[in-house]
Amino acid sequence: MEFLGHYQLYIVMLIVVAIWLGIYWYLFRLDRRLRALERKQQG
Amino acid sequence: MALRVTLGILLTLVLCAGIGFPLSQNPQHWYELPVIPGLEEKARLIFFHVPTAWLSVVAFLTGMVFSIRYLRKRDPLDDLRSSAAAGLGLTYCILATLTGAIWAKFNWGSFWNWDPRETSIFVLLLIYGAYFSLRSAVENQEKRSTLSAAYSIIAAITVPFFIFVLPRITSGLHPGSKGDPDGAGPVLQFTMSPNMRVIFFASLAAFTLLFIWMFQLRVRTGKLEMERELQQAP
Numbered sequence: 001m002e003f004l005g006h007y008q009l010y011i012v013m014l015i016v017v018a019i020w021l022g023i024y025w026y027l028f029r030l031d032r033r034l035r036a037l038e039r040k041q042q043g
Numbered sequence: 044m045a046l047r048v049t050l051g052i053l054l055t056l057v058l059c060a061g062i063g064f065p066l067s068q069n070p071q072h073w074y075e076l077p078v079i080p081g082l083e084e085k086a087r088l089i090f091f092h093v094p095t096a097w098l099s100v101v102a103f104l105t106g107m108v109f110s111i112r113y114l115r116k117r118d119p120l121d122d123l124r125s126s127a128a129a130g131l132g133l134t135y136c137i138l139a140t141l142t143g144a145i146w147a148k149f150n151w152g153s154f155w156n157w158d159p160r161e162t163s164i165f166v167l168l169l170i171y172g173a174y175f176s177l178r179s180a181v182e183n184q185e186k187r188s189t190l191s192a193a194y195s196i197i198a199a200i201t202v203p204f205f206i207f208v209l210p211r212i213t214s215g216l217h218p219g220s221k222g223d224p225d226g227a228g229p230v231l232q233f234t235m236s237p238n239m240r241v242i243f244f245a246s247l248a249a250f251t252l253l254f255i256w257m258f259q260l261r262v263r264t265g266k267l268e269m270e271r272e273l274q275q276a277p
Contacts, residue, residue: 009063010063012062013059013062013063017055020055021055027256028047030260031047034260034264037267041270
């Protein structure tokens with residue numbers, strides 16, 4: 001508990017960065033899937 | 044690819060710096076942020092709240108540009124781009140409202156105070172909520188596109204008034220309101236140190252890149268849906 005109290009700012013930062021990386025990964029995968037669908041549509 | 048990599052790195056750095064850089068009464072190092080009296084740790088919100096509010100304006104105006112193009116050329120792709128921009132604008136507007144409400148709770152004592160800026164963003168949410176109600180209420184595609192394009196242009200004309208004019212000509216709690224000791228001007232005149240300004244503008248750039256990427260994804264998805272509908276049509 002002392003650790004959490006001491007480094008609460010960095011814990012918040014890590015959680016927010018983890019959420020952002022999750023959103024980034026989702027958008028990245030969506031982009032790749034869309035590109036594959038576009039290629040399929042054209043070919 | 045360059046856009047995505049730049050965005051990934053930039054927003055990660057902004058999040059780390061905006062949340063992780065320590066506050067100091069007397070900053071000695073480049074990574075120390077000054078303490079703003081009355082705001083303290085709450086000042087960090089400016090790195091995320093202002094870019095979301097700014098992007099909602101950019102998105103609504105982008106929607107207006109494509110609506111004008113639709114009315115001139117009658118290209119369904121312009122209607123798609125206009126609705127995609129309005130949808131993203133509404134999303135960013137909701138994010139700005141939520142982040143602002145959380146900040147208000149800790150700074151002003153309650154989540155909602157009917158401050159002029161809160162009221163104006165609430166009216167904007169209603170205006171753009173009505174835009175999507177209008178789109179879902181009309182079945183004929185051409186009629187829907189024409190009506191929503193006209194509505195989008197009128198709605199976007201109100202955006203600068205609600206975001207930039209009304210909150211500055213009325214007294215309120217929000218920084219930048221009439222009667223603010225720092226002057227009724229842009230919130231950017233907020234006492235920011237050079238390192239805070241770097242994080243702030245990097246955040247604006249990163250959020251703008253995120254908007255561009257999400258806008259492109261939404262338009263490409265809509266385009267694929269349109270092509271599929273055309274192929275399936277008898």
